[in-house]
Amino acid sequence: MATYDxxxxxxxxxxxTRNRVLHELSAAGSLRAADIxxxxxxxxxxxxxxxxxxAKYGLVEVAPDAGRDKRDRVWRxxxxxxxxxxxxxxxxxxGEAAYTVFQRSSVAWGHHLVDQAFQIAREDDPAKRIVSESSLRLTQDDAERLQRELNQVVARYREVGRESSDDDLELYSVYQLIQPMPDLAGEPEA
Structure with a gap:
């Protein structure tokens, strides 16, 4: 795991769009531009x-062993x-300006995911939306251990998806937040 600063x-x-490209590569392992x-x-x-x-920022690279020949450019x-x-x-x-742009984009994406998750599915929409929220009493160490364990489960499912030849697979978003319970939004403090 690399940490970028x-x-x-x-x-x-x-x-x-670049964020979506990263998600597609994460789920698939490697893809051609045409696949993306x-x-x-x-x-x-x-x-x-x-x-x-x-690639310019070192986030993706060409995977020469994944191509059919030297002209076939596959990315990972x-x-x-x-x-x-x-x-x-x-x-x-x-850095502060870049972080503000990133934060604004990430918050907007989080809102979009939550909005989509709470849409009432039309009869012709086969997509299953699963929403779950849990509250746990944890130490900081427990929270970090939980995150590692959840990441391991997600990694197992990612690998199954990568190895599958099923054309009916769809990209699902798994959005996790593990944080201390925030104050009530918009509520004055007592």
Whole structure:
């Protein structure tokens, strides 16, 4: 697991299309630009552009062993787990502005995911939306252990999806937040 502290990386992954490209590569393992274009609904040249931008910051790389021949360009993540170090980033020139852009984009994406999860499915929509929220009393060590264990479960399912030849597989989002319970939104403190 690599920890990134370059603020330019935040700007690169704050872009919604590049973020989606990272998600597609994470789920699939390796893909061609044409595969990403098909899965995301963007033109192949746009997918190639975003892959090159992600490669410029060391987030993705060409996987020469995955191609059919030397001209077949297949991409993969450099590191399965992208970990950011915001504190170090904001201390660098341009870091605070980059973090603000990244935070705004991440919050908007989180809102979008929650909004979509709570949509009432139409009869012709076979997608299953599973929403779960739990409250636990934990120490900080317990919270970190829980996160590691959840990550292991997600990694197992990711590997099953990568190895499957089932064309009916769909990209699902697993969005986890483990944090101390925040104060009530909009409620005055007593």
């Amino acid at each position: 370059d603020p330019r990386i935040l700007r690169a992954i704050a872009h919604p 274009a098909k899965r995301t609904g963007i033109p192949a040249n746009q997918a190639s552009f975003h892959l090159r931008q992600l 993540l450099v590191d399965e787990d992208i970990t950011l170090s915001p504190r170090e980033m904001v201390e660098q020139p341009g």
